[in-house]
Amino acid sequence: MGKVEVNKQRKESSLLNTAFDFFTTKGFSKTSISDIVAKAGVAKGTFYLYFKDKYDIRNRLITHKSSQLFRQAALELEQSPDAGSLSFEDKLIRIADSIIGQLSENQALLNFISKNLSWGVFKTALTNPVTEDDVNFYDLYRRMLEEAPHGIDDPEIMLFLIVELISGACYSSILYQEPCSIDELKPRLYKAIRLIIREHERES
Amino acid sequence: MGKVEVNKQRKESSLLNTAFDFFTTKGFSKTSISDIVAKAGVAKGTFYLYFKDKYDIRNRLITHKSSQLFRQAALELEQSPDAGSLSFEDKLIRIADSIIGQLSENQALLNFISKNLSWGVFKTALTNPVTEDDVNFYDLYRRMLEEAPHGIDDPEIMLFLIVELISGACYSSILYQEPCSIDELKPRLYKAIRLIIREHERES
Amino acid sequence: MGKVEVNKQRKESSLLNTAFDFFTTKGFSKTSISDIVAKAGVAKGTFYLYFKDKYDIRNRLITHKSSQLFRQAALELEQSPDAGSLSFEDKLIRIADSIIGQLSENQALLNFISKNLSWGVFKTALTNPVTEDDVNFYDLYRRMLEEAPHGIDDPEIMLFLIVELISGACYSSILYQEPCSIDELKPRLYKAIRLIIREHERES
Amino acid sequence: MGKVEVNKQRKESSLLNTAFDFFTTKGFSKTSISDIVAKAGVAKGTFYLYFKDKYDIRNRLITHKSSQLFRQAALELEQSPDAGSLSFEDKLIRIADSIIGQLSENQALLNFISKNLSWGVFKTALTNPVTEDDVNFYDLYRRMLEEAPHGIDDPEIMLFLIVELISGACYSSILYQEPCSIDELKPRLYKAIRLIIREHERES
DNA sequence: TATGAATGAGGCTTCATTCAT
DNA sequence: TATGAATGAAGCCTCATTCAT
Numbered sequence: 001m002g003k004v005e006v007n008k009q010r011k012e013s014s015l016l017n018t019a020f021d022f023f024t025t026k027g028f029s030k031t032s033i034s035d036i037v038a039k040a041g042v043a044k045g046t047f048y049l050y051f052k053d054k055y056d057i058r059n060r061l062i063t064h065k066s067s068q069l070f071r072q073a074a075l076e077l078e079q080s081p082d083a084g085s086l087s088f089e090d091k092l093i094r095i096a097d098s099i100i101g102q103l104s105e106n107q108a109l110l111n112f113i114s115k116n117l118s119w120g121v122f123k124t125a126l127t128n129p130v131t132e133d134d135v136n137f138y139d140l141y142r143r144m145l146e147e148a149p150h151g152i153d154d155p156e157i158m159l160f161l162i163v164e165l166i167s168g169a170c171y172s173s174i175l176y177q178e179p180c181s182i183d184e185l186k187p188r189l190y191k192a193i194r195l196i197i198r199e200h201e202r203e204s
Numbered sequence: 205m206g207k208v209e210v211n212k213q214r215k216e217s218s219l220l221n222t223a224f225d226f227f228t229t230k231g232f233s234k235t236s237i238s239d240i241v242a243k244a245g246v247a248k249g250t251f252y253l254y255f256k257d258k259y260d261i262r263n264r265l266i267t268h269k270s271s272q273l274f275r276q277a278a279l280e281l282e283q284s285p286d287a288g289s290l291s292f293e294d295k296l297i298r299i300a301d302s303i304i305g306q307l308s309e310n311q312a313l314l315n316f317i318s319k320n321l322s323w324g325v326f327k328t329a330l331t332n333p334v335t336e337d338d339v340n341f342y343d344l345y346r347r348m349l350e351e352a353p354h355g356i357d358d359p360e361i362m363l364f365l366i367v368e369l370i371s372g373a374c375y376s377s378i379l380y381q382e383p384c385s386i387d388e389l390k391p392r393l394y395k396a397i398r399l400i401i402r403e404h405e406r407e408s
Numbered sequence: 409m410g411k412v413e414v415n416k417q418r419k420e421s422s423l424l425n426t427a428f429d430f431f432t433t434k435g436f437s438k439t440s441i442s443d444i445v446a447k448a449g450v451a452k453g454t455f456y457l458y459f460k461d462k463y464d465i466r467n468r469l470i471t472h473k474s475s476q477l478f479r480q481a482a483l484e485l486e487q488s489p490d491a492g493s494l495s496f497e498d499k500l501i502r503i504a505d506s507i508i509g510q511l512s513e514n515q516a517l518l519n520f521i522s523k524n525l526s527w528g529v530f531k532t533a534l535t536n537p538v539t540e541d542d543v544n545f546y547d548l549y550r551r552m553l554e555e556a557p558h559g560i561d562d563p564e565i566m567l568f569l570i571v572e573l574i575s576g577a578c579y580s581s582i583l584y585q586e587p588c589s590i591d592e593l594k595p596r597l598y599k600a601i602r603l604i605i606r607e608h609e610r611e612s
Numbered sequence: 613m614g615k616v617e618v619n620k621q622r623k624e625s626s627l628l629n630t631a632f633d634f635f636t637t638k639g640f641s642k643t644s645i646s647d648i649v650a651k652a653g654v655a656k657g658t659f660y661l662y663f664k665d666k667y668d669i670r671n672r673l674i675t676h677k678s679s680q681l682f683r684q685a686a687l688e689l690e691q692s693p694d695a696g697s698l699s700f701e702d703k704l705i706r707i708a709d710s711i712i713g714q715l716s717e718n719q720a721l722l723n724f725i726s727k728n729l730s731w732g733v734f735k736t737a738l739t740n741p742v743t744e745d746d747v748n749f750y751d752l753y754r755r756m757l758e759e760a761p762h763g764i765d766d767p768e769i770m771l772f773l774i775v776e777l778i779s780g781a782c783y784s785s786i787l788y789q790e791p792c793s794i795d796e797l798k799p800r801l802y803k804a805i806r807l808i809i810r811e812h813e814r815e816s
Numbered sequence: 817t818a819t820g821a822a823t824g825a826g827g828c829t830t831c832a833t834t835c836a837t
Numbered sequence: 838t839a840t841g842a843a844t845g846a847a848g849c850c851t852c853a854t855t856c857a858t
Binding site: 029119120123154156157158159160161163164165167168169172176178179180184185188189191192195196199200 | 233323324327358360361362364365367368369371372373375376380382383384388389392393395396399400403404
């Protein structure tokens with residue numbers, strides 16, 4: 001609240017942003033604390049007032065950035081005029097499409113996240129928002145599930161399969177155009193996702 | 205031929221094996237050249253006679269180990285009594301199953317490969333065997349394709365999707381039982397793979 | 409001001425002195441940073457807080473030591489009782505004699521400086537004092553020139569010739585008594601210097 | 613004589629030439645034996661059949677190259693049409709001029725020699741030719757002295773002073789145009805040399 | 817005579833982290 | 838809370854030289 005409080009927030013933010021810039025451009029292991037504090041304009045010791053160590057700041061960044069990805073996707077879905085009329089399957093595809101879009105436009109972010117992502121970190125990111133405006137994607141997902149007409153078997157496994165498929169596919173096709181560009185891949189990818197969803201839909 | 209040549213082979217092997225042990229137990233970045241040479245019983249300088257640097261030995265290991273994974277899978281398929289009667293789809297599932305089996309039993313290998321794998325490296329590994337007994341999986345895959353009854357659309361993309369799905373799924377479920385154990389995951393995973401394959405099968 | 413500042417000064421001094429000792433006894437290329445920090449009693453990393461690298465500390469030493477040489481010579485000249493009555497030519501000879509004297513008594517210094525000296529470094533040393541008590545010899549030289557009765561043509565070239573002659577002559581004769589001892593050489597050397605000066609004196 | 617003998621000569625030559633190329637371009641300490649043998653096309657061990665160590669090849673190069681400098685200067689003087697009519701003083705100036713000319717046109721050589729030259733090495737170079745076609749400059753100098761009309765006092769000291777003056781002056785003015793270009797310097801330099809010579813000429 | 821694999825000490829430098837101020 | 842000087846282990850790599858072939 002007080003000036004002091006605000007100032008602390010500013011410092012932490014500054015460190016996070018600077019670290020993110022370096023991690024995405026130079027890579028984690030080639031970025032030094034010196035780099036970060038120098039550009040953030042604080043003393044070396046100060047870094048350790050805000051973060052336990054180098055890994056701490058990285059993990060906080062990953063969860064925060066992943067969360068923002070979903071936050072943005074959820075927002076886009078919500079604000080879409082036809083949101084009401086979309087099926088569960090369509091909504092998931094929309095979310096996937098939004099995330100792929102964001103990653104395409106921010107390849108540094110994609111690289112940073114993929115290199116460090118695991119389902120575990122991921123789940124944490126989506127379940128335990130770090131900032132107040134981080135989204136709790138799991139709540140959203142649960143709400144969506146309720147709308148599914150026939151119910152979904154093993155919804156977490158289903159999400160898991162989809163996330164892994166997307167994450168692997170994006171990394172390779174966006175960053176290296178391998179085995180093809182993301183645009184060429186999309187139809188195939190989305191079809192595969194739809195098939196996985198349908199497979200999990202409970203027979204009526 | 206001579207003693208020298210044999211000795212060189214032994215040294216290189218020794219370095220590769222030792223490095224692999226360290227990479228899989230301590231991790232790549234926490235393994236030092238000193239660690240490797242000390243345990244391999246050679247001088248530090250000797251390391252640089254065989255490998256350009258630390259990254260070089262890692263890449264050679266990844267490609268070699270990946271190749272061996274497929275080699276073993278191909279071998280098992282070939283030696284299977286019912287090999288002749290299997291459909292294209294079934295054969296792919298068998299290969300996947302073999303690889304997942306190997307990775308389940310060698311989690312250190314799984315960890316090492318996943319952390320460092322990309323489709324690019326992967327393709328290289330399968331296309332350009334480093335050792336003479338490394339398998340050229342691409343040839344095998346091409347032969348299998350020919351047997352597919354109706355032909356396959358975009359066979360490389362299909363393989364890509366399957367590989368990414370398996371690789372992501374294995375990492376999380378084998379190493380961390382997240383979101384469930386690999387055995388629980390298998391039915392869902394294999395079903396998803398079958399769906400992807402069918403989607404790529406050309407309509408008759 | 410504070411303790412810290414004083415401590416830093418002490419550390420830097422300690423490093424400079426220790427480095428000088430090693431450079432003059434073991435030689436530059438055979439002196440390692442390890443040698444220096446070990447004897448100076450600081451950590452290896454500390455060295456790099458004060459100097460960019462090994463070359464940096466060498467250059468700072470050369471300029472500083474050269475400057476001190478001239479500082480001492482100028483001081484002796486100034487304090488000499490007959491200073492006022494000396495001609496321009498005599499003053500230069502006095503300075504040369506003082507420097508040669510110092511170098512004779514400190515052969516390690518002579519060896520260190522000669523091996524690394526060039527007119528460029530030299531001029532820098534005399535023009536840009538590094539410590540506050542380093543002397544600006546160029547100012548002194550300019551003042552001396554004004555006293556020359558008829559004026560001097562190309563005073564910088566003249567100084568250059570004298571310096572090169574002295575520096576080459578000292579190195580060989582002081583350190584190796586080749587082709588003769590410095591004492592035997594002096595009359596010839598000073599005569600040569602006087603001739604060079606006269607040659608540059610403008611005809612009245 | 614035999615083929616073997618010739619082959620050995622070729623190898624040694626090849627090593628010397630290659631080393632010279634590297635020393636003059638990369639510098640002595642940054643040139644490795646590996647560099648030399650690789651380019652010379654011989655094995656590493658072979659190097660040590662011809663030279664004791666790295667310093668050995670450097671010293672042999674310095675003496676050889678210095679000697680060639682004088683050889684060429686002596687040759688030019690000899691072939692000059694007016695050679696007969698030149699005074700002792702003029703002949704020395706001619707030699708100096710030839711050497712300065714050669715060094716101007718081969719700055720790499722100048723740099724190499726200056727960095728490593730001392731009167732001791734120099735004298736050795738001129739007294740003990742290494743190749744059969746290296747010149748014994750001392751003999752020539754002695755013959756020239758005999759022609760001097762009145763005789764020369766301390767001829768070695770005189771030569772020493774001249775050599776040191778030229779060598780220092782060349783280094784700075786040819787390589788760095790400091791304090792002026794060699795062409796601007798020449799009149800002053802030659803005049804200084806003439807004065808030194810005259811000073812050593814015995815009064816009749 | 818010639819090779820080149822092997823050596824291993826040692827080089828320089830970086831960096832995460834601590835702690836006195 | 839903030840600083841930044843100090844640490845010192847550890848990192849990677851080079852290279853002159855040797856020696857078995």
